[in-house]
Amino acid sequence: EAWQTAQRPVWIAASTHAGEDEVILAAHRKLLKSHSDALLILVPRHPERFNSVFELSQQQGFNSVRRSKAESVVSETSVLVGDTMGELLFLYALADIAFVGGSLVPNGGHNLLEPAALDRPVLSGPHLFNFLEIAAMLRSAGALEEVSDAAGLAATVQRLIEQPEQAKTMADAGLAVMKANQGALQKLLDGIGRLIEA
Template sequence: MYYFYVALFYLLIPFWAVFHYLRGLNKKDYHARWKEFFGFYTKKHTQQVIWLHAASVGEVEAANVLINYFRDNSSYKVLVTTSTEPGYQRLHALQGDRVEHVYLPLDIPDAVGRFVRHFQPRMAVIMETEIWPVLISKCAENSVPFFIVNARLSEKSTKGYLKFKFFLENVFSGVNAVIVQTELDARRYQEIGVSAEKITVTGNIKLDMAIPESTKIQAFDIKQKLFPERMVLVVGSTHQGEEEIFLNGYKSLKQRFPELLLVLVPRQPKRTDEIIKLCLVDKLNVVRRTEERPCTASTDVFLVDTIGELKQMYAVADCSFVAGSMVPIGGHNIFEPILLDVPVLFGPYMKNSEMLAQQLLDAKGAIQCFNDADIVDNVTLILSQTREKELLINAGRAFVKQNRGALERTVAVIENFMRERKPRHLRD
């Protein structure tokens, strides 16, 4: 099965090349670095690195606290790989030149082998739900400890992986530890072939995120310059099919709250033109973030067509909605608004963090909406009832406080393993 997987991957490379070319249009740096996907590098890098992989923007955000820990508590250089250019851009915004970055090589033996020999990582730390058979195999061959951290598995992914359990059991033999978010994730990883002794439940690292004071200062500056007198509803990380829902809801809310401004933050800023067309169809006035001009009393929608400003937008919100949850995407980080003391709502599709989302609902720290009417009713409740808003914020804050500590527990698992392991010798 392993050789079939490798052969299939090689056959798909021409299609990947076309996809890579199209995705990199107007991104010269992305195209210039195409060799990295095959394990070729134009400069010499630090060896014996602590290597973390975070596929894209969401994983980079989650990994940041772990990156900071290793950067501040280790004498080894930290290398971070991403799979996407937005992931790299977000990493650079958070870390600058304090860590090294290359793109993750394609999961083929030649590329991964060159990557491992070039960097000689002391360990591999992979965020959330990345299972690359060749990568795991090559790390095992070269005695590179391999950890999957903040790991999660949705019900749908589990069903898909179960079809290949006979193959995955062998793949997971090369993984040293799977550090999962919840007991439900632990059971699912066992189902697809990870032995129970390799699994540790630590909670969600996202709850250990710290919001820098600079973010709040930037947020205050944005509001003062662009919409100082407005009540603000922020909808973060929207996907196709969701904007229509919130634009319709906004028109109803505007009748009750004339000063309300809808701030839309699409998950992919490249969809900006598409969203503007939807606003124009609804006869709503739009200001784009990149225009750098203030909203007027007649502005209905402030469209954030940039990457890396979601936290700042949440920080200025009177109410927030975490999108990717009104369509079957699985939801995004519901804890960012809570960490900024902003009431949070989300939709019915929360497979990416279903257990934590339910626990937060049970603690009355968030509100779940199932349709347009729910959104209008609950936003109205929060904007009109100060007491209800405060109760929601306080419950969310208490939930986060009670469930922190995943970073410390994750690091403990990794460091305990590294202390006990025998010295390794990298293969040629």
């Protein structure tokens, strides 16, 4: 696949919910002012929103492609909509910086450990009530930054692009939390899974 991602900054907004995509696209628009070659990988949480999120991105004037169509990501591509199932870890691995959704709206967040395990700096919104313990562990290690709006998200992504050593420090801290707590974290995730399914 001709994916021109190697020489450009790539960030992912994963598991997004209704009300978050507008904020994320607004942040991306701000980011493009300082990094015109930045690529956003936007991954809605629910398949029924794949079409509407792609349409929103197009309507807002972003050169957008859909992962499901196997379209090439070229230098002009600004947004890649991750509208496939079972590929989130692959898409995280393509990105330099990971924002985890369900957290700018009061949804409780999603799994912050997936990007941390892939050695990515982790960003999220403030609504993390499903993952309080994990968020606290990552936060105290310096592996998680929380943002509340488009301006904060854009500024944080921009800073991590421009200061790769800070991004690496964050990413390594998250990986260290994972390695030090694998057993305990798995128990926590199992418990969260039971709560969410209940």
